[in-house]
Amino acid sequence: MAHMTKGAEGLRSVPALLARNVSQYGRSPAYREKEYGIWQSWSWAETSKEIEALALGLLNLGVNEGDFIAIIGRNRPYLYWSMVAAQSVGAIPVPLYQDAVAEEMEYVLDHCGARFAIVSDQEQVDKVIEVQDRLHQFEHMIYLDARGLRKYDHTRLHEFSNVQKQGRTARDEFSKELKARTAKLDYDSTCVMLYTSGTTGKPKGVVLSNRNIIETAKASSEFDHLKVDDEVLAYLPMAWVGDFIFSIGQAYWSGFCVNCPESPETMMTDLREIAPSYYFAPPRVFETQLTQIMIRMEDAGAFKKKTFDYFMAHARKVGPAILDGHDVGLLDRLKYRVGEIMVYGPLKNALGFSKVRVGYTAGEAIGPEIFDFYRSLGINLKQLYGQTEASVFITQQPDGEVRSDTVGVPSPGVEIRISDSGEVYYRSPGVFVEYYKNADSTADTKDAEGWVATGDAGFIEESTGHLRIIDRAKDVGAMANGAMFAPKYVENKLKFYPNILEAVVFGSGRDRCCAFINIDLAAVGNWAERNNIAYASYQELAGHKQVLDTIQAHIEEVNASIAQDEMLSGCQVHRFLVLHKELDADDGELTRTRKVRRKIIGEKFEDLVNALYDGSDTVYTETEVTYEDGRKGKIKATLEIRDAKVVPVTPQKLAAE
Amino acid sequence: MKDTEGYVTADGRQIGGTLMEMRNITLRFGGVVAIQDISFDIHEGEVRAIIGPNGAGKSSMLNVISGFYTPSEGEVWYQGAKRPPMKPYEVARQGVARTFQNIALFEGMTVLDNVMTGRLTHMNAGVVSQALWWGKARNEEMENREKVERVIDFLEIQNIRKTPVGRLPYGLKKRVELARALAAEPSLLLLDEPMAGMNVEEKEDMSRFILDVNDEFGTTICLIEHDMGVVMDLSDRVVVMDYGKKIGDGTPDEVRNNQDVIDAYLGVPH
Numbered sequence: 047m048a049h050m051t052k053g054a055e056g057l058r059s060v061p062a063l064l065a066r067n068v069s070q071y072g073r074s075p076a077y078r079e080k081e082y083g084i085w086q087s088w089s090w091a092e093t094s095k096e097i098e099a100l101a102l103g104l105l106n107l108g109v110n111e112g113d114f115i116a117i118i119g120r121n122r123p124y125l126y127w128s129m130v131a132a133q134s135v136g137a138i139p140v141p142l143y144q145d146a147v148a149e150e151m152e153y154v155l156d157h158c159g160a161r162f163a164i165v166s167d168q169e170q171v172d173k174v175i176e177v178q179d180r181l182h183q184f185e186h187m188i189y190l191d192a193r194g195l196r197k198y199d200h201t202r203l204h205e206f207s208n209v210q211k212q213g214r215t216a217r218d219e220f221s222k223e224l225k226a227r228t229a230k231l232d233y234d235s236t237c238v239m240l241y242t243s244g245t246t247g248k249p250k251g252v253v254l255s256n257r258n259i260i261e262t263a264k265a266s267s268e269f270d271h272l273k274v275d276d277e278v279l280a281y282l283p284m285a286w287v288g289d290f291i292f293s294i295g296q297a298y299w300s301g302f303c304v305n306c307p308e309s310p311e312t313m314m315t316d317l318r319e320i321a322p323s324y325y326f327a328p329p330r331v332f333e334t335q336l337t338q339i340m341i342r343m344e345d346a347g348a349f350k351k352k353t354f355d356y357f358m359a360h361a362r363k364v365g366p367a368i369l370d371g372h373d374v375g376l377l378d379r380l381k382y383r384v385g386e387i388m389v390y391g392p393l394k395n396a397l398g399f400s401k402v403r404v405g406y407t408a409g410e411a412i413g414p415e416i417f418d419f420y421r422s423l424g425i426n427l428k429q430l431y432g433q434t435e436a437s438v439f440i441t442q443q444p445d446g447e448v449r450s451d452t453v454g455v456p457s458p459g460v461e462i463r464i465s466d467s468g469e470v471y472y473r474s475p476g477v478f479v480e481y482y483k484n485a486d487s488t489a490d491t492k493d494a495e496g497w498v499a500t501g502d503a504g505f506i507e508e509s510t511g512h513l514r515i516i517d518r519a520k521d522v523g524a525m526a527n528g529a530m531f532a533p534k535y536v537e538n539k540l541k542f543y544p545n546i547l548e549a550v551v552f553g554s555g556r557d558r559c560c561a562f563i564n565i566d567l568a569a570v571g572n573w574a575e576r577n578n579i580a581y582a583s584y585q586e587l588a589g590h591k592q593v594l595d596t597i598q599a600h601i602e603e604v605n606a607s608i609a610q611d612e613m614l615s616g617c618q619v620h621r622f623l624v625l626h627k628e629l630d631a632d633d634g635e636l637t638r639t640r641k642v643r644r645k646i647i648g649e650k651f652e653d654l655v656n657a658l659y660d661g662s663d664t665v666y667t668e669t670e671v672t673y674e675d676g677r678k679g680k681i682k683a684t685l686e687i688r689d690a691k692v693v694p695v696t697p698q699k700l701a702a703e
Numbered sequence: 704m705k706d707t708e709g710y711v712t713a714d715g716r717q718i719g720g721t722l723m724e725m726r727n728i729t730l731r732f733g734g735v736v737a738i739q740d741i742s743f744d745i746h747e748g749e750v751r752a753i754i755g756p757n758g759a760g761k762s763s764m765l766n767v768i769s770g771f772y773t774p775s776e777g778e779v780w781y782q783g784a785k786r787p788p789m790k791p792y793e794v795a796r797q798g799v800a801r802t803f804q805n806i807a808l809f810e811g812m813t814v815l816d817n818v819m820t821g822r823l824t825h826m827n828a829g830v831v832s833q834a835l836w837w838g839k840a841r842n843e844e845m846e847n848r849e850k851v852e853r854v855i856d857f858l859e860i861q862n863i864r865k866t867p868v869g870r871l872p873y874g875l876k877k878r879v880e881l882a883r884a885l886a887a888e889p890s891l892l893l894l895d896e897p898m899a900g901m902n903v904e905e906k907e908d909m910s911r912f913i914l915d916v917n918d919e920f921g922t923t924i925c926l927i928e929h930d931m932g933v934v935m936d937l938s939d940r941v942v943v944m945d946y947g948k949k950i951g952d953g954t955p956d957e958v959r960n961n962q963d964v965i966d967a968y969l970g971v972p973h
Binding site for chain 1: 714715716815848849852853855856857859861862864911915918919
């Protein structure tokens with residue numbers, strides 16, 4: 047088995063990759079963070095020293111091999127170092143979502159039995175302190191930002207820089223132990239444990255080994271030719287597998303630099319300053335950006351707006367073809383060049399996309415119009431399909447084969463098969479080890495041969511070999527008349543409209559589809575301002591007659607488009623209402639990665655769903671909401687329910703069944 | 704009356720000796736007596752509030768402290784020495800910074816530039832050097848910029864660093880004012896109604912920042928405020944004024960139970 051534990055080119059762990067990077071790229075930047083208005087940077091050599099000091103400090107605090115160390119905070123170099131330092135001493139890093147409320151943290155901290163936590167600031171310290179009495183194993187907490195924490199009891203609380211300082215002081219005592227522990231790490235030791243966002247039920251701890259992470263990082267880095275001089279901006283939650291692969295896996299494999307924004311509010315400015323060459327964002331980020339561009343163009347002068355519209359129309363026509371290297375006439379190319387100078391270049395610069403060589407979107411389906419918008423500007427935006435359980439990559443789109451309706455071909459090393467029921471299965475070196483302390487779920491998801499069920503329904507296009515995802519397998523259902531019901535498909539079409547932030551479509555087992563709509567406050571608010579419509583609250587704006595008219599028009603357009611699709615024409619939305627509150631992860635309606643929790647919403651707003659189907663014109667409802675500080679309150683509202691025009695079609699049976 | 708020993712607050716903080724002492728201050732404008740024979744002290748490291756109904760003379764008192772008004776009678780003792788009549792900028796050089804009740808920022812300048820003006824008392828490069836952006840002026844500006852950036856980070860206004868102040872909402876402008884005062888690294892910070900006109904959330908934020916400033920930098924703070932809830936929560940000791948006279952002085956609890964104070968706030972039939 048000796049060769050099994052050797053690993054890719056003898057690099058068996060993240061600390062081993064770090065050592066290689068120090069010797070190969072010692073002086074190139076590994077991390078940057080904007081602080082005090084200036085980008086501070088750390089080379090790989092400096093990074094290694096910082097991590098070593100922290101690792102020694104952790105030993106000094108009594109971290110044992112196999113301990114779990116929770117890491118909570120926004121993307122900061124210090125927290126990335128914490129993950130690698132934890133690995134160096136044989137402990138397992140468990141990054142948590144920083145916006146989770148205390149009870150959610152309690153569940154995870156208790157489930158993995160974390161003895162230590164490394165957190166960013168007072169806010170996170172307070173949350174952990176709130177629950178730590180109920181956590182038997184919990185011992186020490188380390189924090190980064192000392193602000194507001196001076197008066198706290200410091201018997202179990204330590205400042206990050208102090209832990210490092212103590213580590214440096216105790217170097218002679220512990221460095222042998224540290225070396226021994228780091229050397230012990232092999233390809234099958236646990237690299238990280240990540241909790242799934244949990245669209246259904248409690249989060250599950252996904253155990254990923256060094257093999258999973260390093261093999262995946264290697265394959266995907268080669269796929270997109272990532273190099274040491276690439277730049278990424280780390281701004282997505284550290285608890286999410288994607289960030290772990292990009293900012294740790296690929297960054298350590300390829301040796302590129304991870305840039306951390308100054309604060310969440312300055313993200314866009316920081317993005318512009320860094321101009322990453324490799325960029326990742328969920329569809330929501332692209333949607334929000336597009337919405338903002340459109341809002342600002344609405345406010346622009348007539349000349350600017352005309353120029354923008356003219357060249358964008360041209361970009362939509364030829365941009366994607368130019369990007370894919372297809373034949374495009376000389377005149378069109380020339381016009382595109384002019385557009386580049388007039389519109390596309392400045393726009394990309396303003397968005398921070400001037401240097402993007404490879405951009406990915408994943409997590410949810412992206413609206414084709416949004417996707418094409420970015421590609422038409424010459425941004426090489428591609429889709430990938432992945433899961434925590436796969437260490438992200440299942441399929442991805444190769445350059446030149448990018449389409450908005452597929453998620454690409456199997457990533458290197460990944461095998462895919464479609465089960466009889468239409469569910470997508472995969473097998474790869476990245477497949478997770480197990481769900482921690484949950485053998486049943488592990489067995490349900492992963493079979494003896496290593497095939498993992500994705501939970502998504504899809505099929506492989508015969509002509510191209512690309513995978514197409516229809517919907518979550520458990521969400522795809524049949525309507526009362528037997529027609530196929532795929533809510534996500536409809537919701538995604540609705541969400542393309544800037545005014546619609548979120549949509550939830552019901553209809554499984556029913557005779558027709560109905561929908562909840564969430565308006566986008568930024569877009570609708572801007573519209574209200576321009577049309578002199580006064581409103582005092584989200585609720586009031588959401589209930590405004592003209593807003594309802596607009597939404598109704600959007601839904602009717604979507605209905606017309608759905609009617610074109612033979613298989614799904616039965617999914618047209620017959621009735622809808624605009625929700626009086628924004629769906630929120632704090633209320634359990636969305637996951638922390640902002641995916642709709644369909645079942646919970648259906649149960650929580652049962653009265654509204656019933657009203658949609660019983661034909662009433664209005665419905666009165668009271669909803670409990672959780673404020674950011676954890677307090678609860680109630681919103682009362684009377685909502686108007688509207689009928690939307692549908693295009694008549696003859697219902698069709700599912701062809702496959 | 705002179706107490707240089709300091710004391711320990713209810714929540715266990717050690718407060719230092721006397722930083723400033725007002726001795727029998729009287730301030731007259733012609734026949735109007737704005738302040739009448741008031742004495743109190745401010746200890747190093749404490750949050751000292753001056754409260755009172757409208758027209759009680761609170762702002763006049765703050766203006767005496769900041770050197771804008773010279774008292775008609777009485778003495779101001781600062782850092783153990785009697786302060787001769789001074790211009791406000793001279794007082795500022797001694798380490799007293801302030802914010803204003805009605806925001807007094809440069810609306811057309813960015814947040815960063817506004818906060819940089821707080822460092823003015825710490826800059827002394829010559830005109831030529833500054834005009835040429837060379838030598839001393841350059842080094843000085845870099846040093847000062849770093850100090851300013853720490854304040855910006857502390858008050859969490861990084862995202863509006865380059866935004867002209869005129870475009871900011873009221874609550875943020877107040878925070879920028881605080882930033883400018885803090886940039887001067889004052890030993891005594893005077894806040895004139897820091898919460899006036901704010902909503903509950905903005906008040907909570909501002910309270911947090913005031914406590915953090917006091918806690919983190921050990922800055923002595925003297926503030927005027929109308930919102931009694933805020934005052935009672937924030938301050939270590941409170942001076943109560945009414946019609947130019949001092950009617951109470953002590954911890955928030957002592958003041959709250961003081962009959963004169965209750966009468967002044969609720970009104971009594973005369």
